[in-house]
Amino acid sequence: MRVDLFDFALPDDLIAQRPVSPRDSARLLDVTGETLHDRTVRSLPGLLRRGDLLVFNDTRVIPARLKGVRPGQGIRQDVAVEALLIRDLGSRRWRAFARPGKRLRPGDALVFSGLRARVEAKEEDGSLVLAFTQEGHAFLTALEQEGTVPLPPYIRGGTADAQDRKDYQTLFARHEGSVAAPTAGLHFTPELMAALADSGITTAGVTLHVGAGTFQPVRVDDTDAHTMHAEWGEVSEATARAVEATRILGGRVVSIGTTSLRLLETVAREHDGALKPWSGETDIFITPGFQFRAVDLLLTNFHLPRSTLFMLVSAFAGLERMKQVYEHAVAARYRFYSYGDCCLLRR
Numbered sequence: 466m467r468v469d470l471f472d473f474a475l476p477d478d479l480i481a482q483r484p485v486s487p488r489d490s491a492r493l494l495d496v497t498g499e500t501l502h503d504r505t506v507r508s509l510p511g512l513l514r515r516g517d518l519l520v521f522n523d524t525r526v527i528p529a530r531l532k533g534v535r536p537g538q539g540i541r542q543d544v545a546v547e548a549l550l551i552r553d554l555g556s557r558r559w560r561a562f563a564r565p566g567k568r569l570r571p572g573d574a575l576v577f578s579g580l581r582a583r584v585e586a587k588e589e590d591g592s593l594v595l596a597f598t599q600e601g602h603a604f605l606t607a608l609e610q611e612g613t614v615p616l617p618p619y620i621r622g623g624t625a626d627a628q629d630r631k632d633y634q635t636l637f638a639r640h641e642g643s644v645a646a647p648t649a650g651l652h653f654t655p656e657l658m659a660a661l662a663d664s665g666i667t668t669a670g671v672t673l674h675v676g677a678g679t680f681q682p683v684r685v686d687d688t689d690a691h692t693m694h695a696e697w698g699e700v701s702e703a704t705a706r707a708v709e710a711t712r713i714l715g716g717r718v719v720s721i722g723t724t725s726l727r728l729l730e731t732v733a734r735e736h737d738g739a740l741k742p743w744s745g746e747t748d749i750f751i752t753p754g755f756q757f758r759a760v761d762l763l764l765t766n767f768h769l770p771r772s773t774l775f776m777l778v779s780a781f782a783g784l785e786r787m788k789q790v791y792e793h794a795v796a797a798r799y800r801f802y803s804y805g806d807c808c809l810l811r812r
Contacts, residue, residue: 466688466752471779472770473791480619481804484632489657492799492806494790496782497762501793506652507660509764512809515665516716517762518707522647522724523670525638527605528612528630530623533577535569544568546575549615551592551644551677552697557600558585560592562677569593579607605641615644615677619769619802632804642674642697648766648803649722669707673698673724673747683771688752693773698728699744705732708740708759717761723774726760726781727751733759751777753784763810767794767801782810 485491488506495502495512504512513519529550537543544565552560559582563569566587573584575595586594599607614625614633625633635650636658661668678694685691708718708729720726731747732740738758750773763781768774779787790808799806 468683468686468688468691468771470784471772471775473788473795475770475795475801479795479798479801479805481800481802481806482621483628484651484804485800487654487656488652489654491652493652493764494794494797494799494806494808496786496790496808497811501790503797506807507657509657509809510660510664510666513661513664513666513719513762514717516711516714517666517719518711518716519661519666519668519719519721520704520708520725520729520760521635521637521650521653521668521670521721522673522675522728523635523637523639524643524647524672524674524724525641526614526634526643526646526675527641528608528614529644530613530615530625531577531580531608531611532613533575533580535573535575548575548577548593548595549644549677550595550612551694553642553674554594557597557604559595559597560588561595562591563593566591566593578611580604580611617645617803620804637670639670640672640674642672644677645675646803647673647675647722647724649764649807651804652764652807653721667707667711669704671698671700671704671725671728673728675724683773688750688776691750691773693748693750695746695748697744697746698731700728700732700740700742702742705740705742718759719762719764720760721764723763723765723777726763726777729759730755730757751780753780755780757781757812761812763812764807765810766803766805766807767791767799769802778810781812 493504531548535544548561548563575582582595582597585596614629616625732743
């Protein structure tokens with residue numbers, strides 16, 4: 466499909482720069498019926514049914530942006546370096562994007578205050594493989610001290626502060642590994658979770674470590690030419706059983722965010738519609754025409770024009786329907802993107 470089919474006008478001032486407080490006071494556009502309804506996230510329990518299952522992404526965002534220096538040697542001067550860690554390769558190695566990438570080459574030493582690394586390789590896409598001197602708990606401890614939250618560039622130019630360390634983490638964050646938050650989960654509070662439980666709505670977790678590909682614009686004219694970055698995910702046996710039990714009992718599977726949906730649909734596609742315990746990498750790219758087999762409802766934030774995420778919601782609820790939804794959202798001044806408002810979709 467032509468990428469320009471997924472374009473729409475979005476005023477810059479509708480891209481949220483901070484989240485609302487409390488989190489569940491964010492606006493929610495209810496798209497589950499024929500008529501659109503303006504609500505808040507707190508109304509979610511009343512929009513669902515007893516026996517429905519919410520599936521959250523329990524990944525935890527790491528402070529993956531590092532600033533440091535390539536020390537000078539001989540006639541070479543020190544060079545200021547900024548790196549964004551995008552994927553844990555194991556054995557102390559990380560794939561990263563760096564600036565100025567063109568001035569870095571294999572063998573270069575990099576110093577990020579308490580973290581030290583060496584450029585091990587340079588990939589075709591411009592990314593680097595960095596080999597750090599620390600690993601495991603020692604590495605994560607140093608990263609917490611030296612790194613900053615990797616905000617998307619649309620939020621304050623990607624410049625994070627101390628408040629973002631709290632704001633850009635969900636209530637469910639357990640497993641370190643993401644460089645972007647599963648943002649639909651940011652709307653949930655302990656009070657909302659209690660109200661959902663009182664309404665007979667159950668929950669389960671999956672893990673998908675969100676990569677830097679979520680920031681990357683689509684640079685091609687046709688969706689067939691776009692390649693997604695692979696991301697690591699896991700569905701536990703308990704969650705697979707919860708999904709299957711929900712289906713058997715007539716409940717609905719409600720994905721909290723596109724990351725949970727992409728993982729659930731990856732597993733369902735590999736197992737003929739069934740949910741099984743699974744771990745591995747997914748580069749699933751969902752566009753109109755995709756056959757959904759795992760998810761019935763989707764709670765998701767409002768996405769940017771021409772993005773893979775707007776393509777996904779258009780596949781889920783219909784392209785023309787989503788154009789109407791987004792036209793309403795812009796006119797009603799809903800807040801967009803990671804710190805913005807959300808909508809509840811039915812396929």
